[in-house]
Every structure is written in structure tokens, then in C-alpha cells.
Amino acid sequence: MTNHFQTYISKKTNAAPLAVFRIGFGLMMCYSIIRFWAKGWIESVYLEPKFHFSYYGFEWIQPLGNFTYVLFFICGVAALFVALGFKYRWAIITFFLSFTYIELMEKTTYLNHYYFISILSFLLIFLPANATFSIDNIFRKRSFEQIPNWCIDSIKLLLGIVYFYAGLAKINADWLLKAQPLKIWLPSKYDLPIIGESLLQQNWFHYAMSWSGMLYDLCIPFLLLYKRTRWFAFVLVVFFHIFTRVLFPIGMFPYVMIIGSLIFFEADFHKKIIAFIKKMIQKVIQINASAIAILPAYHLKFKKIILPIVLVFFMIQIIFPFRFLLYNGNLFWTEQGYRFSWRVMLMEKMGSTTFKIVDGNTGNFFYVNNSDFLTPLQEKQMSFQPDFILEYAHYLGDHFSNQGHQNVEVYVESYVALNGRLSQPFIDKTVDLYQEKESFKPKTWILPFNDD
Amino acid sequence: MIKKIFPVVFLVLSIIACSSDDNTITTPPNEGGNDVVFSRASMLRNFADNIIIPSYQELSDNLDALEIAKDGFIAAPSQPTLDNFRAAWLTAYKSWQRVEIFDIGKAEEIQLNFQMNIYPVNTADVEANVSAGFYDLSSPNNHDAIGFPALDYLLYGVGATDIEIIEKYDTDPQAENYKDYLSAVTNRMKFITQLVLSDWIVNYQNVFAASTENNASSAANKIVNDFIFYYEKGLRANKIGIPAGNFSSTPLPDRVEAFYNQEISKELALDALNAVQNMFNGISTVDNAEGQGFKTYLQSLDREDLADLINEKFNAAREKMQLLDANFTTQINTDNTKMTEAYDALQAAVVLLKVDMLQAFNIAVDYVDADGD
Numbered sequence: 001m002t003n004h005f006q007t008y009i010s011k012k013t014n015a016a017p018l019a020v021f022r023i024g025f026g027l028m029m030c031y032s033i034i035r036f037w038a039k040g041w042i043e044s045v046y047l048e049p050k051f052h053f054s055y056y057g058f059e060w061i062q063p064l065g066n067f068t069y070v071l072f073f074i075c076g077v078a079a080l081f082v083a084l085g086f087k088y089r090w091a092i093i094t095f096f097l098s099f100t101y102i103e104l105m106e107k108t109t110y111l112n113h114y115y116f117i118s119i120l121s122f123l124l125i126f127l128p129a130n131a132t133f134s135i136d137n138i139f140r141k142r143s144f145e146q147i148p149n150w151c152i153d154s155i156k157l158l159l160g161i162v163y164f165y166a167g168l169a170k171i172n173a174d175w176l177l178k179a180q181p182l183k184i185w186l187p188s189k190y191d192l193p194i195i196g197e198s199l200l201q202q203n204w205f206h207y208a209m210s211w212s213g214m215l216y217d218l219c220i221p222f223l224l225l226y227k228r229t230r231w232f233a234f235v236l237v238v239f240f241h242i243f244t245r246v247l248f249p250i251g252m253f254p255y256v257m258i259i260g261s262l263i264f265f266e267a268d269f270h271k272k273i274i275a276f277i278k279k280m281i282q283k284v285i286q287i288n289a290s291a292i293a294i295l296p297a298y299h300l301k302f303k304k305i306i307l308p309i310v311l312v313f314f315m316i317q318i319i320f321p322f323r324f325l326l327y328n329g330n331l332f333w334t335e336q337g338y339r340f341s342w343r344v345m346l347m348e349k350m351g352s353t354t355f356k357i358v359d360g361n362t363g364n365f366f367y368v369n370n371s372d373f374l375t376p377l378q379e380k381q382m383s384f385q386p387d388f389i390l391e392y393a394h395y396l397g398d399h400f401s402n403q404g405h406q407n408v409e410v411y412v413e414s415y416v417a418l419n420g421r422l423s424q425p426f427i428d429k430t431v432d433l434y435q436e437k438e439s440f441k442p443k444t445w446i447l448p449f450n451d452d
Numbered sequence: 453m454i455k456k457i458f459p460v461v462f463l464v465l466s467i468i469a470c471s472s473d474d475n476t477i478t479t480p481p482n483e484g485g486n487d488v489v490f491s492r493a494s495m496l497r498n499f500a501d502n503i504i505i506p507s508y509q510e511l512s513d514n515l516d517a518l519e520i521a522k523d524g525f526i527a528a529p530s531q532p533t534l535d536n537f538r539a540a541w542l543t544a545y546k547s548w549q550r551v552e553i554f555d556i557g558k559a560e561e562i563q564l565n566f567q568m569n570i571y572p573v574n575t576a577d578v579e580a581n582v583s584a585g586f587y588d589l590s591s592p593n594n595h596d597a598i599g600f601p602a603l604d605y606l607l608y609g610v611g612a613t614d615i616e617i618i619e620k621y622d623t624d625p626q627a628e629n630y631k632d633y634l635s636a637v638t639n640r641m642k643f644i645t646q647l648v649l650s651d652w653i654v655n656y657q658n659v660f661a662a663s664t665e666n667n668a669s670s671a672a673n674k675i676v677n678d679f680i681f682y683y684e685k686g687l688r689a690n691k692i693g694i695p696a697g698n699f700s701s702t703p704l705p706d707r708v709e710a711f712y713n714q715e716i717s718k719e720l721a722l723d724a725l726n727a728v729q730n731m732f733n734g735i736s737t738v739d740n741a742e743g744q745g746f747k748t749y750l751q752s753l754d755r756e757d758l759a760d761l762i763n764e765k766f767n768a769a770r771e772k773m774q775l776l777d778a779n780f781t782t783q784i785n786t787d788n789t790k791m792t793e794a795y796d797a798l799q800a801a802v803v804l805l806k807v808d809m810l811q812a813f814n815i816a817v818d819y820v821d822a823d824g825d
Contacts, residue, residue, distance in 0.1 A: 041822070109822060187753070188814030190492075191665040251823030345824070350811045352803045367698050377822055405701075415803040422758065423807045 011149040014267035015132040022129035024259040026083025032252050033076035053107040061104040074098050085134020096121040108381045112344050113253040126306045127151045131298045133274050144298035160221035165342035167217030179206035180419035181348035224264040237261050333449035351383030351416040360407035384416045393433035410434040490752035492664040498743035500657050502736035507550040508649040514544035515642045522638050526631040529621040545600045549723035553682040558651035566595045573601035582629045589640045609712030673815050680805050688798040691721040696791035705784040717780040729766045755812050765801035772797040
């Protein structure tokens with residue numbers, strides 16, 4: 001066993017695929033930051049709200065006022081440096097920290113693909129992605145033909161986990177037996193040309209999409225791994241992601257996955273890409289590449305530290321999505337252990353949640369107008385997620401206590417509809433949420449899910 | 453290599469081409485064996501032709517009558533001419549309850565709702581305008597000094613008795629100023645209503661009916677959002693919740709609609725609820741015929757259960773409202789519990805509209821611009 005492991009770890013492979021991956025990743029991230037900025041989302045998500053929803057344990061991470069722009073600028077520049085392979089190690093560390101900080105500032109915009117970028121950039125810190133075809137090569141006057149094989153495998157593994165776990169999550173009764181939530185989502189895209197009023201309205205098509213989506217997610221990592229099915233798999237990847245992009249507002253995610261899955265191709269393919277880019281560059285500037293010594297193999301420094309970190313990282317990735325098993329109740333309803341588990345586009349859930357501020361002594365009360373405190377996006381997300389509801393209840397409790405209200409108690413009347421079922425009461429309205437604390441323990445004030 | 457990439461590129465391009473293509477597809481009959489043949493276009497057509505435009509037309513006619521009654525009153529202020537004016541005001545106010553929902557198109561652009569029915573009226577601003585003798589009623593600063601609430605004050609609130617009120621327009625040193633203000637307010641109401649009505653007829657009717665896409669700026673989505681927003685804010689909160697003190701530490705009985713009239717706040721609220729329910733059921737303002745509406749939309753999505761439930765909640769809310777005093781101020785001061793019960797009954801439908809109906813239509817609650825997963 002240890003022998004097998006040792007041989008595997010010392011196995012070498014060509015450095016080109018990782019270099020191409022680095023370039024694609026860096027450019028896409030740089031573009032993502034520019035896109036986010038250009039759409040005015042820095043203002044609407046981070047600067048305009050009076051109050052930000054935080055992740056448990058990360059409440060100290062808050063937007064930085066106008067320095068938030070600086071943070072985005074740093075993040076974008078770091079991504080560009082990653083693409084160029086310029087001061088790669090510093091660039092990727094900076095990117096990981098700034099990007100992760102940005103995501104932790106506001107829970108409302110949580111997306112699995114942001115989480116994916118965070119952990120992928122963490123992994124990239126430990127990989128020699130600048131071994132070849134990087135500006136670092138020019139300055140250090142050396143580049144490397146080969147890198148450890150596991151470096152590329154680790155990225156494949158991470159992509160594989162994302163797909164496979166997304167597929168596992170789709171194995172549930174609503175998705176497979178009721179074709180929900182696609183039965184709600186697809187017919188509402190009636191304004192798409194050609195398929196909108198025809199295919200998307202068909203019952204069989206909802207089921208076909210549900211089942212093929214599940215099978216696609218489960219199988220695609222393996223189809224990409226095997227050389228014989230690789231091109232077929234890649235065509236599927238492109239088709240699947242473009243199709244979902246047409247149907248749903250999913251931003252950069254499809255492109256990240258399409259470009260990311262190129263890593264499964266052989267080194268020759270990537271060498272051709274590099275050769276092509278080189279030719280383009282040579283047209284603009286002449287770089288004297290002859291001064292760069294090409295060394296056969298890159299030797300990992302700090303191998304004794306890096307390998308255990310990567311191993312633990314993957315163990316966490318494999319185990320963490322199963323933490324929902326520790327909680328009772330319906331996962332989609334309580335969402336305890338829902339996030340960070342590749343549950344992507346999996347349910348249609350909406351809520352209406354109103355807060356009642358009660359004077360504990362007199363019983364006098366009034367209702368809160370949520371739009372006085374929250375943006376529409378925040379209100380939408382808060383309305384059906386228990387941890388948001390609790391955090392907001394505390395914010396309201398503090399706010400009204402500071403205003404001079406006495407004996408403040410915060411109660412909530414919440415109704416939530418899941419996957420097309422009739423809405424039903426979500427939170428126990430007799431519980432003063434101002435007294436409840438956030439923790440990893442089960443939230444007893446979530447009412448049980450009633451599935452007829 | 454290029455040969456291998458080509459099909460992929462072709463596939464991508466063809467999908468992108470499809471997605472940006474802007475063909476309108478004629479709606480085929482509904483699949484899935486539903487009884488109701490529904491299309492969004494026919495729903496919007498029904499709203500425009502049979503509900504919205506006739507309602508504006510009725511309001512416009514009633515404002516014409518209001519102006520005639522007003523002219524009669526200022527020509528010879530007396531109890532009969534005052535009574536006549538008040539009756540015309542009430543008729544017009546009741547027809548206003550049918551159009552406040554439609555905050556779309558020209559009405560949205562010129563903020564018709566803000567100019568017609570912001571209450572409580574700011575009486576200090578009204579009096580200041582009257583004394584000054586000059587004013588720009590199109591200014592947003594005057595939104596709370598014009599419209600039906602301003603007339604409510606001018607017809608019922610400027611004096612303690614009818615005799616005192618008539619004196620204001622007759623023997624009062626500022627009588628001419630009061631008369632001018634009455635005319636200015638009435639003219640403004642007529643003018644902006646006419647603006648909206650003629651825009652609907654000349655221009656917007658077909659634009660509205662054709663805008664069936666599922667995106668933030670389409671008429672189909674906006675009218676759904678307007679409907680829910682009006683029900684939640686214009687009806688539930690403004691007419692019942694705010695005066696009953698649901699959003700404040702103590703009740704605010706002077707915040708009721710038509711506060712100075714003291715007799716019709718319930719009548720107006722019931723009219724508003726009827727307007728909401730009629731629109732939900734697609735019932736024509738002209739002949740009460742049932743056409744395409746949110747109800748048939750839900751039925752076409754196999755959610756008849758939800759449509760029925762929503763109608764049940766509307767009916768339950770109406771029953772609770774009918775228990776109230778004709779004057780909500782009196783009701784709040786004597787037994788506010790009945791008011792909050794009416795509020796709760798109205799709120800029960802908010803959940804079904806905002807959560808269940810929006811989920812069934814799969815429409816964004818408001819203009820939320822963000823990526824999804």
C-alpha cells in the first residue's frame with residue numbers, strides 16, 4: 001500500500017495541462033471580477049445594504065466601505081497575475097484570500113460555484129502551476145518539462161467530486177419521481193425560441209431532463225477520465241453547460257466548468273494550445289526564450305507539509321457534504337448541512353417571513369417592514385433559510401432595543417413553499433428567536449416538514 | 453484537431469444563436485389535458501381590454517362629473533351643491549379603487565398613485581397653498597396635498613359643520629383662494645387620469661398585451677408584481693394595517709382612508725378588495741364576464757387547488773372586513789381587535805400570492821439582479 005502510494009506520488013507528467021488550466025482559471029476569474037464590478041453588484045451587494053448576513057464564526061468579516069473596491073481590484077489583479085504566472089505563489093495566495101474574504105462578507109449571494117473557486121484556488125496554492133509557460137520562467141531563467149502527476153490528478157479529483165456529489169444530491173424523490181423543481185422552472189422559460197412553448201412544456205421532457213441531469217453528473221467524471229469517451233464527454237459538458245446557461249441565470253459557472261474540464265485532456269492537446277498562444281504573443285512582442293533553461297522535472301519543495309495538507313483537504317471535501325446525516329428532518333426544509341455540498345439548482349423554495357417585535361411585559365407588538373432593513377435579494381434569501389431568519393431576528397432585536405424599546409422579544413411568522421407544494425408554517429411562532437443562539441446544534445424551532 | 457473542435461463550436465454557436473433569437477411563438481393549446489385553454493397573451497389582452505381601460509374610462513367619466521359638480525358648488529356654495537359635489541367625489545373615489553393596482557406604463561411613469569391617493573393628506577401644505585394662492589401641483593412636494601385625500605379634507609375637514617365648510621367657500625376672506633384650489637386639484641386629477649387613459653388607448657394597449665416574456669421588464673411580470681404589491685401595500689397595509697397599529701407601537705386611527713369623511717373607509721376598502729379579486733379571476737369591468745386571469749393561469753399550471761384557496765382567503769378577508777364599522781377610525785377606537793383580525797385575514801392571502809402563486813409562475817419577487825447556482 002505505502003509502496004503503491006510512493007510510486008504514485010513520484011510519478012511525473014507533462015506540465016502543460018496545469019499551465020493551460022492556470023491561464024484559463026486566471027483569465028476567467030479576472031473577467032468575473034470585472035463583470036461583477038461592471039454590473040454594479042459591489043454597490044448593491046456589499047455597500048448599499050444596512051446589514052449583512054454573515055457565516056457562522058465569520059461575523060468579523062464585513063465589507064470595508066469604499067475599500068471594498070480596493071479589495072476587488074486586488075483580487076482582479078491577483079487573478080491576472082495567476083494567468084500570467086507572474087509571482088505565481090504570491091498571486092494565488094492573494095487571490096485565494098481576497099476572493100474568499102469577498103465571499104464571506106455576505107451570505108446572501110452564496111453560490112456553490114463561488115465556494116468551488118475558493119477551494120480550488122486554495123488547492124492551487126500548493127501546485128506548481130507556473131512550472132512552464134509563465135513569466136516566472138523568464139525571470140528565474142528556468143522552466144520545467146514535468147511536474148508530479150498527482151498535481152493534475154488533484155484538480156481532476158476536485159472537479160470529479162463536484163459533479164459526482166451534485167449527481168448524488170439529485171437522487172431524491174422530488175427530483176426523480178416528481179421531476180421537481182424542473183417542472184416549475186422549465187415551463188416558465190416559455191419565451192425561449194423554438195423550444196419554449198413546445199419542448200419545455202412537456203411532462204416527459206421534465207422527467208427526461210431530471211433523469212439525464214442526474215446521470216450526467218454521476219457519469220461525467222468517469223467519461224472524461226477514459227480516453228475513448230473523452231471527446232464525447234467533452235461535447236456533453238459543453239452542451240449541458242451551455243443549455244443550462246440558456247435556461248438559467250447562472251453567470252460564469254458554465255464557462256468555468258467547460259474550461260476546467262479541459263484538464264482531462266492529454267498533454268499534447270495542451271501543448272498545442274500553448275504553441276498557439278506563443279505564436280500570438282510572438283506577433284506582439286519578442287521574448288528571448290533561449291535564456292530559459294528547460295529542466296526535466298519540477299521537484300516539490302516542502303513535500304512533507306504539502307502532501308498531508310492536500311490529503312486532509314480532500315478528506316474534508318469527501319466527508320463534509322455528508323454532515324447533513326447528523327441532523328433530523330428533511331434536509332431541503334431545514335437546510336441544516338445544505339451548503340458547501342454541491343447541491344446545485346436542486347430545489348425551488350420561497351418564503352414569506354414577517355417579524356413581530358413584542359414588549360415582553362405589556363404584550364404590545366408591531367410588525368417589521370422587511371424592506372426597511374433588507375434589499376429585495378436579502379429579503380428573498382432570508383425568507384426561507386433558518387440561519388438567515390435567526391441572524392436577522394437578532395439584528396432586529398438589537399436595533400429596537402437600541403431605539404429604546406423595552407423587553408424586546410422577536411417572533412416570526414413564516415410560511416415556506418418547497419418544490420411546488422402549498423406553503424406551510426416554517427418557524428415556530430411561539431419561540432422568541434432573540435433568545436435563540438446560532439450553533440451547529442439542530443434548530444428546534446424549525447417546524448417539521450409536512451409532506452402529503 | 454480542428455475537425456474535432458468544429459462540431460463543438462457549431463453546437464455552441466447554434467445554441468447561442470437560438471437563445472438570442474427573438475421570434476415570437478404563437479401559443480399552442482395547452483398540453484397536459486387541462487380544461488382551460490390559457491395563454492399569457494390572452495390574459496394580458498383581457499386585463500387591458502376588459503379591466504384596465506374600462507376602469508380608467510369609468511374613472512375619467514366620473515372625474516368629468518366631479519368637475520361639473522365642483523363648478524356648480526363654487527358658482528353657488530350651498531348645502532345642495534355641496535352634497536352634489538360630495539356625491540360626485542365619492543363616486544369617483546370608488547372608481548379609483550379599481551385602478552390603483554395598475555401602476556404600470558404611463559401611470560408608473562407619472563406616479564399617478566402618488567398624485568391621486570396619498571394619505572394622510574398634509575393639511576398644513578393644503579392650507580399653505582390656499583393662503584399663498586400659487587402652487588405647482590405637479591411638484592412631488594405637493595403629492596400629499598392633492599388628489600382624493602385633499603378633496604376629502606376640503607369637502608369635509610375645513611370646518612366643523614357643513615355650514616362652516618360652506619362659509620369657507622362663500623364668506624371667508626380666502627374664499628376665492630379655496631375655490632381656486634378646489635379647481636386646481638380637480639383639474640390636476642382629470643388631467644393626469646386623461647394622460648394615462650389616452651396613453652393606454654393610443655399606445656400602450658397593444659404593447660402591454662404583447663409583452664409576455666418572463667423577465668423583469670415584461671408587462672406580464674410587472675403586472676403580477678404590481679398586483680401583489682398593491683394587495684400587500686395599498687390594501688392590506690395602507691387601508692387596514694397601518695391605522696390599526698400593526699407597524700407601530702400604538703394604533704394610528706387618523707391614518708384611515710377618507711379620514712375627514714368619517715363614513716366610507718370600509719366601503720373603499722371593500723371596493724379595493726373586490727377589484728383585486730376580480731382581477732385575479734379575470735372578471736370584466738364592463739359586463740362581469742369571466743375571462744383569462746391569474747386564476748386561469750394557475751389552472752393551466754395544474755394548480756386549481758391554489759386558485760381556489762386564494763379565492764377562499766379573499767372571501768374570508770371580506771367577511772372579516774364586513775364586521776367592521778363603516779368608519780375605521782371608530783372601529784380602531786372602540787375595538788381594534790376586529791381590525792387586526794381583518795388584517796390577519798388579508799395577510800393569509802399575501803402568503804399564497806407572494807409565495808405559492810409566484811412559485812407556480814416562477815416569477816422573481818421584484819427586480820433582483822444576481823447570478824444563481
